[in-house]
Amino acid sequence: MFLRMLKGALFRQWKKMLMIAFTIALGASLATAMLGVMMDVGDKVNQELKAYGANIKVVPKDASIINELYDIEDGESSGSYLREDELGKIKTIFWAFNIVDFTPFVSTEATLPDGSPVKVTGTWFNHHMDLPTGESLDAGIMNLRSWWEIKEGEWIDEQSAAGNDVALVGAQVAEANNLHAGDKIHLTASAGEKDLTIAGVFDAGGDEDDGIFVTLDTAQALAGLDGKIDSIEVSALTTPDNELAEKAARDPKSLTVKQYETWYCTAYVSSICYQIQEVITDSVASAVRQVADSEGEILEKTQLLMVLITILSLVGAALGICNLVTASVMERAGEIGLMKAIGAQNRSVTLMVLAEIVFSAIIGGIAGFFMGMGFAQIIGHTVFGSAISLRPMVVPLVAVLVVIVTIVGSIPAIRLLLKLRPAEVLHGR
Secondary structure, X not given: OHHHHHHHHHHHOHHHHHHHHHHHHHHHHHHHHHHHHHHXXXXXXXXXXXXXXXXXXXXXXXXXXXXXXXXXXXXXXXXOOEEHHHHHHHHHOOOHHHEEEEEEEEEEXXXXXXXXXXXXXXXXXXXXXXXXXXXXXXXXXXXXXXXXXXXEEOOOOOOOOOHHHEEEXXXXXXXXXXXXXXXXXXXXXXOEXXXXXXXXXXXXXXXXXXXXXXXXXXXXXXXXXXXEEOEEEEEEOOEOOOHHHHHHHHOXXXXXXHHHHHHHOOOEHHHHHHHHHHXXXXXXXXXXXXXXXXXXXXXXXXXXXXXXXXXXXXXXXXXHHHHHHHHHHHHOHHHHHHHHHOOOOHHHHHHHHHHHHHHHHHHHHHHHHHHHHHHHHHHHHXXXXXXXXXXXXXXXXXXXXXXXXXXXXXHHHHHHHHHOOHHHHHOOO
């Protein structure tokens, strides 16, 4: 009997039930899209922010102590160096897959033919290396300095035959010495001299414009520093810091065993720095705070915005359900009054109305979930240029939210239903 009455009510009220399903579908689709993006946005935002430079810098331990004592930023190595042959070990740490890119640097002073001094920096551009793990990697400043504008010529290609005989000249140096792409320059340094062809002229918008960048081998030969490097810049995907990460950054030894395991096995910037120090001899790895802090703040604000959008969409859906169900109850007041008059209990009538709403909610929730998956992919490809990976946790979360919204939206209508008195309703009052 109950099922026959439910079926009859659904067919008679199909337009209103369809509107309820549509309202729930809209709320569920927005919730699915926002939750899906929010749970996957961490890596996406981090990947976007990697375009703005490295977030970890590794220097020799002695140089780090001197820099801290005299408050020197980006200081020279002061005679202390890191070993070039250990660079591949960076990709062997626990969070190796979070290391997006890295590149070494070595600097020396040189002079141009007219006697003017210039800073020469050796680094990787698109360096290919075979890792101890058996994998291969192409790394360098072409990705870490993606905002540099090549005004003339092109980036240095280390894979080409002329890779070690070319240079990338800063805009200020090029302007002061009337240098252009394709010109020859002669550099004289403490341990040698070199004739180089200018591959390109770049504009970094900073101090780099006053220098010349060459391959690592070229700079080491000019400075007599074979196999030695001044520093390493690392770009890594990290998790925003919390109290545990801040405590560990001050002193990892102050952590309990459980805290240490949690910290070590979480991609905090301090954890990755600590692991890099473990594999690079006599090194100090520290976060570039301007970049690392910005990543955490942007990620938190982005996630907060998505949570607010989800909440507002669900509140809107609940209000829509409230209006539709209340209108439906008022239209069926005579029918409900008659049911009560012939002996139907409030509980039975309430269950029937709720069953109608739940049936519509199930249809709307399923439709909304698949719509939300589509919206999430549109957001992913439009904003981040890649697909959104939908986490399994989204399914039960959306289901719970749909149930809560349906119940909350139905409460005013149920209260109205309980107040209906058969005698008054049947007499048209």
